[in-house]
Amino acid sequence: MPHANVPGSTDPLGPADLVDAEALADMRAFNDLKAKRKKQRKRKIIIGVASTVAVLAVAGGAFAWYTADQAAKALQNMAPQTGFVEQGTFVETVSASGNLQPVASVSATPEVDGIVGEVLVAEGDAVEEGQTLFTVVNDELDKAVNQAAQGIEEAKNGVAQAQNAVNDAYHAKSAGQQAAATAQAQAQAAAAAAKEAGGAAVESFAGEQASFDESSADSAIRSAELALSNANLALQNAQSAYDEAVARAAKRTVTASIAGSVVAVNIEPGKALGATASAATSPVQIADLSQMTVSINVNEIDILKISADQTAEVTFTAAPDLTLPATVVSIATTSAGSGDPSGGAMYGGMGGAVTYAVKLLIAEPDPRLKPGMTAKATITTTTIDNALMVPISAVQSDGAGGSFVMVLTDPETQEMDMREVEVVASDGLTSVVKGQVKAGDEVVVSGGAGGAPGDMGMEAGGMAAADSAGSVMVG
Incomplete structure (x- = not known):
């Protein structure tokens, strides 16, 4: 066993006693880390394998689902799409858009120039025919009326003078005739008194004194009457001029030509109108x-x-x-x-x-x-009442000018009957038919196995066959 480095000890120190305690701790920590990483690598391998297995399982399930879905769609495509014969009121319409207009509309425009006086209506007012809408101020029209009135007075004076001239002409003729008659009577008396003393000369003198120029008097009368006729004509012209001036002046009052509603007012008092107006819009519009x-x-x-x-x-x-x-x-x-x-x-x-x-x-x-x-x-x-209606795609042509529909008689076996029909009307979506169908019949609107409506699945590789009665079997 190693000895502890005890102060005062006489035992020699071995190599183990020379190892630093801190370094030894580091070595132990390194070994522990290696062992821990090894365990983590094993765990990752196990998880990866499990994940791979799970993915393969999901993929297999998805493939199976996809296969089943495609099979179901194929079966669904093989079955024909159908609709039903409906009975009711068929209505065909045509639609388009436009704009509203009044049944009648007029523009109240003055016939004379001038300045707007009074405006007596506003937009939205109801007006009657002949009702005053606005007035126009134009002093020149008043002057024209006064001048025309003066012309009438002058013409009347002319007529009176011409009439006096005619009267004078007739009086002159009458006086001349009377004077001639008096002179004639006096001459005859003088001639009778002087007959005894040279009557021939006296008679000649009496005849000269009794003469009168009646043709000249008649000519004077005709001239006077002509002058009177001209004077009367001048009076008529003056009266016409006056009436025209008055009528033109009356146009300064603008009235409604129809009964209706005021739909627009484009004038204001004091604004110019007519040829001197600045705007071309209608002053007042009535509809x-x-x-x-x-x-x-x-x-x-x-x-x-x-x-x-x-x-x-x-x-x-x-x-x-x-x-x-x-x-x-x-x-x-x-x-x-x-x-x-x-x-x-x-x-x-x-x-x-x-x-x-x-x-x-x-x-x-x-x-x-x-x-x-x-x-x-x-x-x-x-409009057709009690009409038998089918989708327009259900009606097919037989190639000989006729039409037919396919009626599904057995939904389980997909057996169909061909029924002749006549198309009465169509609106592009629905057809009205009559013939060998009734309300509630289920009709084919598109063919099975992806076929077109005209094919009705009859050329789908032998999947449809017709029996001797005209029925069609889809197998």
Whole structure:
């Protein structure tokens, strides 16, 4: 046994006694660490092996699940997709959007220039036909009326003077005739008294004194009457000028030409109007909102389904909760955008979609609606009561102009019967048929084994076979 290094001891020290105690402790710690790492390596190997086994097990399960899923899908694809014959009301519609318009609309525009005087209405007011909307100030029109009135007075004076001239002409003739008659009587008396003393000369003198130029008097009368006629014509012209001036002045008061609602007011007192106005907009716009119209454009495929008096339902973007009935009132005979044939756009356009304008009338519009709002019209084009309806993909062509459907008679054996039908109507999703089917029949809408609807699985490598009765077995 080693000896302890005791002071005063006479025993010699061995090699073990020369080892430092601290170094010995380090050696022991190193050995312990090596042993611990060895155990950890064994544990990691065991965990890795276990993990590998677990991964292989999961992979095997996933592969098995995938295989089973693919098999199920294959079986599902082999079975045909089916639908049912339904009986009810078939409704086919055509929808398009457009804008609301009033049934009638007018612009209250003055026919004379001037400055806006009074504005007597506001947007939203209800007005009657003939009601004053606003006035125009134009002093020149008053001056024109006064001048025309003066012209009438002058013309009246002219007529009076001409009438006096006519009267004078008649008086002159009458006086001349009377003077001539008096002179004639005096000459005859003088001639009778002087007959005895050279009657021939006296008679000649008496005849000269009794002569009167009646033709000149008549000519003077005709001239006076002509002047009177001209004066009367001048009076008529003056009256017409006055009436025109008054009527033009009256146009300074602008009235409503129809009954309706004021939908726009674009003027203010003191602003210029007419030729001197700065804005080209309508001063006051009035619309009859008791009825409204919707103008839509219908494509050429659907336009042949549209006819006058068809009913429709109209919805509105601004009022999603509102639906109103409407009626087709007009259908355009030429496509929208048709123009001058020289431009190449007549009756069809230049390669764009061909549409036709259709107008619908809303007889009782909602007070919330305003012109210009977006509206969607859904027109009912076909209605068939008690119709037998099938999915459009269930109907197939027999290649000879006829149609048929496949009716699934036994879901377990996938046995099917071929039934002849006639397609009465279709909206692109559903077909109305009549023939050898009834409500509740289960019809095939797509073939099994990935086949197309036209194949119905009959060429799926012998998986379908037809019996002598026309039934089809899928095995």
